Amino acid sequence: xxxxxxxxxxxLLWMFLKVNILSPSGPASIxxxxxxxxxxxxxxERFVEAVGFSNVLPGSEALKLAMFVGFSAGGLPGxxxxxxxxxxxxxxxxxxxxxxxxxxxxxDWLTGFVAGMSPAVAALIVVVAWxxxxxxxxxxxxxxxxxxxxxxxxxxxxxxxxxxxLLGAGMLGVILFGRRSYR
Amino acid sequence: xxxxxxxxWIFLKVNLLSTSGPASVGLLxxxxxxxxxxxxxxxxxxxxxxxLPGSDALQLAMYIGYAVAGIPGGFVALVAxxxxxxxxxxxxxxxxxxxxxxxxxxxxxxxxxxxxxxxxLFVAWKxxxxxxxxxxxxxxxxxxxxxxxxxxxxxxxxVILAGLVGIFFLK
Numbered sequence: 001x002x003x004x005x006x007x008x009x010x011x012l013l014w015m016f017l018k019v020n021i022l023s024p025s026g027p028a029s030i031x032x033x034x035x036x037x038x039x040x041x042x043x044x045e046r047f048v049e050a051v052g053f054s055n056v057l058p059g060s061e062a063l064k065l066a067m068f069v070g071f072s073a074g075g076l077p078g079x080x081x082x083x084x085x086x087x088x089x090x091x092x093x094x095x096x097x098x099x100x101x102x103x104x105x106x107x108d109w110l111t112g113f114v115a116g117m118s119p120a121v122a123a124l125i126v127v128v129a130w131x132x133x134x135x136x137x138x139x140x141x142x143x144x145x146x147x148x149x150x151x152x153x154x155x156x157x158x159x160x161x162x163x164x165x166l167l168g169a170g171m172l173g174v175i176l177f178g179r180r181s182y183r
Numbered sequence: 184x185x186x187x188x189x190x191x192w193i194f195l196k197v198n199l200l201s202t203s204g205p206a207s208v209g210l211l212x213x214x215x216x217x218x219x220x221x222x223x224x225x226x227x228x229x230x231x232x233x234x235l236p237g238s239d240a241l242q243l244a245m246y247i248g249y250a251v252a253g254i255p256g257g258f259v260a261l262v263a264x265x266x267x268x269x270x271x272x273x274x275x276x277x278x279x280x281x282x283x284x285x286x287x288x289x290x291x292x293x294x295x296x297x298x299x300x301x302x303x304l305f306v307a308w309k310x311x312x313x314x315x316x317x318x319x320x321x322x323x324x325x326x327x328x329x330x331x332x333x334x335x336x337x338x339x340x341x342v343i344l345a346g347l348v349g350i351f352f353l354k
Contacts, residue, residue, distance in 0.1 A: 058202055059201075060268055062240070064271075087241060097235065116347065116352070117230045118321070123329040126303070129299075129307070169295050171291070176290075177293050178287065
């Protein structure tokens with residue numbers, strides 16, 4: 001019986017290694033993970049629940065998904081197996097690249113590369129911001145969402161420290177969106 | 184403050200206030216650029232984390248931690264990024280049923296989201312402005328990348344191509 005448990009842990013570790021090597025970010029890995037996990041080690045319903053929760057709770061999405069899937073397939077040890085699989089590939093790769101880059105930090109071609117990358121990275125951030133804005137309010141973008149967006153724009157403009165603005169926006173959300181539950 | 188402690192605190196904070204790697208870029212920018220890393224290093228971190236496979240949040244942590252304080256810095260930033268979601272998930276799986284009825288948490292996130300989007304727009308503008316080229320080349324690369332990504336071109340290819348264009352045309 002112990003044997004089957006250990007196989008599940010190894011399976012989890014291998015699965016998350018694979019998913020995290022082949023997909024560039026948390027949200028992008030969902031589709032891939034779905035094919036790997038659903039029907040084999042967890043039900044569709046639990047997978048949907050896992051995705052829902054990892055959208056709502058703070059912290060890296062990929063990690064939260066890994067932990068949910070790991071937990072429902074193999075309990076607490078499953079969590080750690082999945083976590084190891086999800087953490088190892090991206091960080092090991094980045095460590096190597098970061099170490100290499102620090103050595104060539106002042107080379108001409110790297111300056112050019114960064115200068116070219118800057119507008120594209122800015123564009124990438126705009127795209128993610130737009131997707132986040134659209135997905136964040138599951139209903140239509142209503143007046144309350146616009147109000148929060150406008151208020152935080154003003155706050156950032158006056159250079160109020162961003163953690164305070166974000167906390168304030170969250171609390172405003174609790175107040176504004178909370179009302180609908182009394183209707 | 185000791186740089187390792189500072190890294191730990193920053194990544195703990197950023198990972199408590201954002202729900203995914205890409206969304207944390209805005210907040211992270213405000214916390215580290217000018218204090219711990221330069222604008223150029225930050226652009227490298229964001230660009231590379233979208234190019235390399237795996238979680239963006241962890242790669243950002245690894246790059247910035249390493250740039251500030253070498254390998255120990257990378258690991259401190261990593262641990263601080265992993266801690267909040269792990270503790271929360273372990274808590275949630277134990278009190279899952281009770282939390283399901285707690286609407287305030289999802290309302291909090293719903294209020295947080297528009298603010299994060301706005302913050303990201305501000306950061307995008309700053310990165311663009313300080314990125315080295317605000318002449319027609321910079322605007323051109325930015326506009327083409329924006330268009331390509333809205334048409335669902337993979338972000339990592341767009342970012343690499345933009346960098347390559349930079350090597351040849353922006354000196």
